[in-house]
Amino acid sequence: MNVKELNPESSAQAAYGARLRDLREKRGWTQEGLGDRNGYSSTHISSVETGRKLATLRFSRSTDRALGLTGTEASFERELGQIKHGSLLEGFPEFLGYERRAAEIRLYEVGVIPGLLQTPEYATVLADSAVRRLAITADQAQERVALVAERQAALVREKPPLVFALLDESCLRRPVGGPEVMRAQMDRLIEFAEQPNTVIQVVPFAMGEDRPFSLPLYILTMPDRSLMSYAESAQQGYLERESGSVVHHLTAYHQMQALAPSQAASVDMFRQLRKGFQ
Structure with a gap:
């Protein structure tokens, strides 16, 4: 089986996936084994580990329960929050x-x-403008628009x-x-x-x-x-x-x-x- 090399420094999403793979392998679990514990398919886990798919809050919490990380500083729920809010001002x-x-x-x-009070279109224009100024990434722009809706x-x-x-x-x-x-x-x-x-x-x-x-x-x-x-x-x-x-x-x-x-x-x-x- 070909195992994709991960570069955790390429993005916060990649770092999340690399840490997930590392913790899984340290426990001797396959992707199917983790899937049995957190309720997700091996394909889904592979997509998260390789950075093709951004983890959700539900995935992070389920994985924390499987790995015994719930409520800890090392929890994936905490890391996901840092990813989603990484472009926001402190506080x-x-x-x-x-x-x-x-x-x-x-x-x-x-x-x-x-x-x-923003419409989705107004929020999107502002976020895209920040991307053009190199103030945030395209992924962070999408997260900002999603946050407005939330x-x-x-x-x-x-x-x-x-x-x-x-x-x-x-x-x-x-x-x-x-x-x-x-x-x-x-x-x-x-x-x-x-x-x-x-x-x-x-x-x-x-x-x-x-x-x-x-x-x-x-x-x-x-x-x-x-x-x-x-x-x-x-x-x-x-x-x-x-x-x-x-x-x-x-x-x-x-x-x-x-x-x-x-x-x-x-x-x-x-x-x-x-x-x-x-």
Whole structure:
């Protein structure tokens, strides 16, 4: 049998596969033997080991149980998380875990439509642009788009969170992907405003120095009513739990909501902008 040589340094996906093969062989198991233990075919395991197929969360957890790695630093579930989030800012993966469980989400975004409100086409354009700049790989671009879908899916759970969105006017004025993409994105914002658990407002340029934030900000209220915030600079994300600074952020957020045009006025703006994207 020809055994394909692996280069674990070629990609994170290849490193995952090489480590899987190494641990399997150290136990004296064939691919069929591992398959008997984790519930996958030898063909599937071969594809993961050689990097032709990216492992899923289910595969990683099943393999961890088979190898006795569940909950350890060496678990494949942990490695998969690092692969999927490898292109994200520090602090953001941890924030995502809280966002999925939050009772209330307050967000403020500058420059781009926030991920929770993006259409797949808009998200894809942004990700592809990052690939062209060599900021991320093509695989990481696909993961970013998939992550947008995962985050949005959490908004339609059985007990969805209340979502308050403040968008700096720059989010709407910056053309992304051409007129067709932008028209669909405006439609998405209008649909978002129609949901019973959402409020969306535009923070206009005219607010000037009264705008308290210059960087994106998320404030989460958890089911136990505890607060946390997440803010980003160009190179790093910052997650803060209950503290005076989070309360300060929340107060400033409420003040900005009060100064911003109403949701009805903001939706009118979306409609007018939609007409302009020809």
